[in-house]
Amino acid sequence: MDDTSFTDEEALQFHSSGRPGKLEIAATKPLTTQRDLTLAYSPGVAVPCLRIADDETLSYEYTNRGNVVAVISNGTAVLGLGNIGAAAAKPVMEGKAVLFKRFADIDGIDIEVDTTDVDEFVNCVRYLGKGIGGINLEDIKAPECFVIEQRLRELMDIPVFHDDQHGTAIITTAGLINALQLTGRTLGDSKMVVNGAGAASIACVELLKAMGMKHDNVVLCDSKGVIHQGREAGMNQWKSAHAANTDARTLADAMKGADVFVGLSVKGAVNKEMVASMAARPIIFAMANPDPEITPEEVREVRDDAITATGRSDYPNQINNVLGFPYIFRGALDVRASTINDEMKIAAAHALAELAREDIPDEVDKAYGGQRLRYGPDYIVPVPFDPRLIVAVPSAVAKAAMDSGVARRPVEDLDQYRRELTQRLDPTASSLQVAFEVVRANPRRVVFAEGEEEQVIRAALAFRNAGYGTPVLIGREHRIKETMKSIGLDESADLEIHNARLSSENTKYAEFLYGRLQRQGYLFRDCQRMVNQDRNVFAACMVMQEDADAMVTGATRSYSVALEDITRVIDPSPGERVIGLQMVVAKGRTVFIADTNVHEVPTAEALADIAI
Numbered sequence: 001m002d003d004t005s006f007t008d009e010e011a012l013q014f015h016s017s018g019r020p021g022k023l024e025i026a027a028t029k030p031l032t033t034q035r036d037l038t039l040a041y042s043p044g045v046a047v048p049c050l051r052i053a054d055d056e057t058l059s060y061e062y063t064n065r066g067n068v069v070a071v072i073s074n075g076t077a078v079l080g081l082g083n084i085g086a087a088a089a090k091p092v093m094e095g096k097a098v099l100f101k102r103f104a105d106i107d108g109i110d111i112e113v114d115t116t117d118v119d120e121f122v123n124c125v126r127y128l129g130k131g132i133g134g135i136n137l138e139d140i141k142a143p144e145c146f147v148i149e150q151r152l153r154e155l156m157d158i159p160v161f162h163d164d165q166h167g168t169a170i171i172t173t174a175g176l177i178n179a180l181q182l183t184g185r186t187l188g189d190s191k192m193v194v195n196g197a198g199a200a201s202i203a204c205v206e207l208l209k210a211m212g213m214k215h216d217n218v219v220l221c222d223s224k225g226v227i228h229q230g231r232e233a234g235m236n237q238w239k240s241a242h243a244a245n246t247d248a249r250t251l252a253d254a255m256k257g258a259d260v261f262v263g264l265s266v267k268g269a270v271n272k273e274m275v276a277s278m279a280a281r282p283i284i285f286a287m288a289n290p291d292p293e294i295t296p297e298e299v300r301e302v303r304d305d306a307i308t309a310t311g312r313s314d315y316p317n318q319i320n321n322v323l324g325f326p327y328i329f330r331g332a333l334d335v336r337a338s339t340i341n342d343e344m345k346i347a348a349a350h351a352l353a354e355l356a357r358e359d360i361p362d363e364v365d366k367a368y369g370g371q372r373l374r375y376g377p378d379y380i381v382p383v384p385f386d387p388r389l390i391v392a393v394p395s396a397v398a399k400a401a402m403d404s405g406v407a408r409r410p411v412e413d414l415d416q417y418r419r420e421l422t423q424r425l426d427p428t429a430s431s432l433q434v435a436f437e438v439v440r441a442n443p444r445r446v447v448f449a450e451g452e453e454e455q456v457i458r459a460a461l462a463f464r465n466a467g468y469g470t471p472v473l474i475g476r477e478h479r480i481k482e483t484m485k486s487i488g489l490d491e492s493a494d495l496e497i498h499n500a501r502l503s504s505e506n507t508k509y510a511e512f513l514y515g516r517l518q519r520q521g522y523l524f525r526d527c528q529r530m531v532n533q534d535r536n537v538f539a540a541c542m543v544m545q546e547d548a549d550a551m552v553t554g555a556t557r558s559y560s561v562a563l564e565d566i567t568r569v570i571d572p573s574p575g576e577r578v579i580g581l582q583m584v585v586a587k588g589r590t591v592f593i594a595d596t597n598v599h600e601v602p603t604a605e606a607l608a609d610i611a612i
Helices: 008-016 034-040 046-054 056-062 086-104 118-126 144-155 163-182 199-210 251-255 272-276 296-302 325-334 342-357 362-367 389-403 414-425 427-441 454-465 477-486 506-520 524-533 535-544 559-567 604-611
Strands: 068-073 107-112 134-137 160-162 192-195 218-222 260-263 283-286 307-310 444-448 469-474 496-498 550-552 582-586 589-593
Touching (some): 086 107, 118 144, 134 325, 160 163, 160 325, 163 283, 163 307, 325 389, 342 389, 454 469, 506 535
Parallel strands (some): 068 134, 134 160, 192 260, 260 283, 444 469, 469 496
16 A cells, blocks of 8 residues: 555544644743733733734734634535535645645644635635735635635735635646756747636636746637637636637647647546647646546557656656645745735746756655656656755745735845745754854865765765865765766766875875874785775875865764774874764754763763763
């Protein structure tokens, strides 16, 4: 059974075990003494209340308003389930709120409005704005969702965002940007067919047109066929806005010669003959849920040159809204944007597309079972657990909000803002930020002893790119270049590489080592062999001869073996001990543990030295 498989009983147990549901409220201030209670409630709470009464914007300073998004639905179009009502939609809305917290540290609250009347829904929601920072509309059927969102955007001065429309559009657009690049196309010269004329489809078309896709190059289809100029059956104002000037009347007609297919309709809507009729190197986004319009396997049977994407996690290129909404709201909230406009959506799409083209961190590969994720036809959008999303997307959205004039609290230093974003979800970032800044101000040469290993090469590049100093890789240059090429890195990257066997410093290092070890029974040729063959010894000699400031090792050897290699070359400072130190970081708490590596049974004196 794979990670996406489950039984009904497992799902019910997950939601009912312990405290039912998926959310709780946790206090952010201490409530352990009478004084705490006095400050948190009466009479202490009156002070911020009066300040806010004088200046409403202070509600962002004295309450959690600036970090709260309400997830609001009436349950009329729950994905894959249809109109199930407000109460039945609550598990979905709770899930959405949990994702806000997990991926962007936003406090999501779910609100289920028990009405299908547009006026009643709008009237209910419009008065919530003074206590929250933004509204995420969810699972509301079309065309009512268009009216509801538009009216709330006009009535409220906080971001109102229908994720089923715009979230899908943003992630789809990000994927298309890269798919078009890989196939040598641009938005302006591509012909696209969109099947399905609901909220998500129309939002996709509108965003792509805002980015440069030509009106006449987009053919929108629904269950009645092509939405063309002059058609009257099954039309509304939103469909009419995208009616094409075309002779095509069926989906099969429209697909002939098309560069791109975007499906947000139903399983089986597309057949292999339709795919075979498309242009060379077709792009096929079959995103019907839970099953696509056509599967990637079926596409490959007739077109091995196609790039495919779906809404499912068991295929490459999942178009998943979780890549968007948490981070878009994070950026909007942080600059107190009054709305989420097209400029912010476009910025988010470009940020996602650019992130997919960057090198993939080790932790992402590990999170996905060791898959070698590399930019290309099978990897055109980031994956949800990429830790870089929290920096890339919110910072792009915040900048776009500032540039377009909707930010009411602009960020003065974007670099500092990016560092703050990193700290939100990575507790080590805040703990080590001071150390990072010290290192950036005093860059060093650091030797990476196991320079042929993939994770070591990545670490060296990350060290250099972060501005910490100059990495030096120990290894055979051709092997390092081969590894870089195999993992999708630029093999021409300017990295300093030393082959221990061929180094011009070998004699100097061997003489130094012989001077240390000759009284321990080592011959000069023994020392020369160690310098030539043991990368830890070579790296340690570089440090001792001041050719480097520090070394990193341990990726391929155990701690004890690596330490033995190093102590052949380097002694502890006079009066000091060699110890192992681990730092365990949790949110709001950092613990240092020593010694877990060197002193198995330390004496009282040793413990005192370690502690001091």
